Amino acid sequence: MTITVAIDCMGGDHGPQVTVPAALDFVRDHDDVRVILVGLAETIRLFLGESADQRVSVRHSTEVVAMGESPALALRSKKDSSMRVAVNLVKEGVADACVSAGNTGALMAVSRFVLKMLPGIDRPAICAALPTLTGHTHVLDLGANVDCDPEHLLQFGIMGAALVSAIEHRDRPTVAILNIGEEAIKGNDVVKRAAELLWNSDLNFIGNVEGDGLYKGEAEVIVCDGFVGNVALKASEGLAQLLATFLRQEFKRNLFTRLVALVAMPVLKRFKSRVDHRQYNGASLLGLRGIVVKSHGSADAVAFGCALRRAAEEARSGVLARISERVAQRQPIQETA
Amino acid sequence: MTITVAIDCMGGDHGPQVTVPAALDFVRDHDDVRVILVGLAETIRLFLGESADQRVSVRHSTEVVAMGESPALALRSKKDSSMRVAVNLVKEGVADACVSAGNTGALMAVSRFVLKMLPGIDRPAICAALPTLTGHTHVLDLGANVDCDPEHLLQFGIMGAALVSAIEHRDRPTVAILNIGEEAIKGNDVVKRAAELLWNSDLNFIGNVEGDGLYKGEAEVIVCDGFVGNVALKASEGLAQLLATFLRQEFKRNLFTRLVALVAMPVLKRFKSRVDHRQYNGASLLGLRGIVVKSHGSADAVAFGCALRRAAEEARSGVLARISERVAQRQPIQETA
Structure with a gap:
């Protein structure tokens, strides 16, 4: 084919x-x-x-x-x-x-x-992979929707899980919802209700993750509204740039540090290739x-080549059919809110 | 005193x-x-x-x-x-x-x-400093309020500006609002209306910054609701930990890289002390x-010592009086929404 x-x-x-x-x-x-x-x-x-x-x-x-x-x-x-x-x-x-x-x-x-x-999906979502200690996590939505209701977040979970099961051949990928951790203020109303829908779905839902959970590999799919997802993604980009600048500045500080940089070059290059954000380029509009x-x-x-490979992989693995299938399998909603 | x-x-x-x-x-x-x-x-x-x-x-x-x-x-x-x-x-x-x-x-x-x-303030906000290329930015709210209306975000701006003018002796610190950048989806309704209130206030408001703006020093004070602020802060913590782990792993890969690490130690130490998150410990409940x-x-x-210094500095510089003053000076609201 x-x-x-x-x-x-x-x-x-x-x-x-x-x-x-x-x-x-x-x-x-x-x-x-x-x-x-x-x-x-x-x-x-x-x-x-x-x-x-x-x-x-x-x-x-x-x-x-x-x-x-x-x-x-x-x-x-x-x-x-x-x-x-x-x-x-x-x-x-x-x-x-x-x-x-x-x-x-x-x-x-x-x-x-x-x-x-697609039938059964109300809104598109932007989904991309973020690096973790052990691999990566797919996060959606990263900016298509600034206001979501619980049903949308559930649909994001269904789509994200379908994507991961298609392109990564995972049977029941874990799904989490992005939330904040303090007891008194745990989540807003939408997130709480979305979590209920996700618990009641047939997804492999594991509950809340906090912001740092994005990079811990705690779940294979993490859902959030597009405003929060976009800010988290861009804040991460900003911090990564800041740290890279500081590291560069320290290695360029004087003749001695420049010599050290030469010696350390192979190690720094490996580090750089490992955290190269270009390999994560390519967000799916699901x-x-x-x-x-x-x-x-x-x-x-x-980077553009990575996006092309992602598109081909989604086509090869039949992501659309997988999403449709999962939507069709949906259990009737049992919202208890 | x-x-x-x-x-x-x-x-x-x-x-x-x-x-x-x-x-x-x-x-x-x-x-x-x-x-x-x-x-x-x-x-x-x-x-x-x-x-x-x-x-x-x-x-x-x-x-x-x-x-x-x-x-x-x-x-x-x-x-x-x-x-x-x-x-x-x-x-x-x-x-x-x-x-x-x-x-x-x-x-x-x-x-x-x-x-x-304090009179004129509806809700407390958690405010902390984040590092930037040129210094740091004060961000609030970082998690006290999961749902804010535009008036709350305006009050956060007033409090943040008062804090920065007190402890950093800045006359009219710049204030921005955290937002997402895509044209079609620029911000949700609350953020848009809050921006209007901020433009109409006597704060030195400069408009929107995106997530990466948190680390770019684009504004001295950045306001956001506590859900978004908390996720952005923790996502940054998570990413910083991930990058530190990767860097450590690369320097520990084999005998050669361990020797390189020894040579590079002074440079790495300076880098580490520069990005040491402990120096940013201490969030104000404003x-x-x-x-x-x-x-x-x-x-x-x-880290705890940094929080103690922050508390003393706030007391020394009369932050509370400064906030009360700024609240009292508020122009009547001219919301155009």
Whole structure:
């Protein structure tokens, strides 16, 4: 079986100079994939160079959604944007998945409009993997929904568990809900009610985790509303950058520390490759009738390649069917609130 | 002027074996402070040893609030707990501030009950400093309030600005609100309305920051609801621990890397001391008619000492008067929502 991935080549901070080389590497490394490069054909061909792989094709589109553009405007007025055309290819069944590094809000709006939601799912959620001591945890929602009700959080749990069981071949992945720990103030009303729904579901729900639990591998899937998830993710990015800057500064302090840095280079490089956030690039927009993966806007070719692999893996492992199945199996709601 | 700090010696994971030595160091290092050690007198005297400093006194109390204890129960039934007595000493004017490493929920409940709120402040907030590239940022609320309305967030801004102007001698500290960045989904309703109130206030409000802005020094005060703040803080703690573990593992991988670690030790030590979270220990419970500082439960003597210094500094700089002043100066609300 061949997996076809439609790529919005114009999205992201760097556009085709990152997306096209990443696509070529991706095709070279995987025998079972094809890519459709969507965007301004002339520009794409510039970066394609001599490449004549039959598994690479170009689909011309005339418009580009800008990074800061209003999603509503992008949806209404840019019907021939590279983003829209890439999502359309999924809708038409020409592609099995699409990947974009463009404007998240616009990608969400376009995907939702074009693909529609899966039956039984009310809202899409952004899901990505975070590193832990022993592997990684899938967290959702990371920013699609600023206000969620308990039912939405339950649906996120169902989708996250389906994703993990599909791509990681886990039978009953553990699911937790992000909460705060102090006794008196344990959670707000929505989180408490969502936890009840999750306990009463057939998910392998294990209860609350606190913020630090995101990085402890306490659960394979952690659900939260998009506001909290987005802040936690970005706070982590900010702290990681701060620590990296401090470490660099200390090794650059003087001649002695620079020499130490030379000696320590192999160790520091291994550390760096281990915590390289690029390997976690690629967030799934779950809940849609099609596979859409969002790359970080600032992704380089290595990072964008990770997003492409994630999209292909989701298509290969039948994530959509798995989610639909799980939704269909849902027990009747037994909310006790 | 002498500052008297009442110390709940029984609170925290380690109790008097941490709190008493930290108190002695604190008194030794600061000529203008006195401490009242509150708790089981016999146990405290065990750790006091030969110390006969006239600025150290012991106040016996018979009960202890356990770390996992229900705040409501602690409030109702433990009227002679070390925590309660320490807060009482502030209420009675015997102490200028108190510090506890005990159960946050209980400390909040007891402080609120005993001390009451400052006029014009509806709810207490937990405020602590986070490191940035250029210094640090004060963030509140970090977990006292799981649901806030816009007026509460405005009050957090007023209190945070008063705190920073008092202890850091800043005239008009910058204030921002924590938000998420995507265009379509920029903030929930509460955050949007709070931002309007903040723009219309006489604070030096600069608008939104995203999660990574917590560590970028974009504002001197950042406000958020306690659920989001708590998750962001703990997620950061979790990530920092994960990175430290990875770094340690890489330096312990084999004989060569262990030798490298020896060579790199001075640099790594400087890095470690620079990012040492203990120096940020001590969160202020703002909004009360008295100064209460919460130490991390797992604090060692160094960390607990930082919390003691914070409490003394707040008393010295007249934070309470500053908050009351700012509240009194408030312009009439011009909410446009």
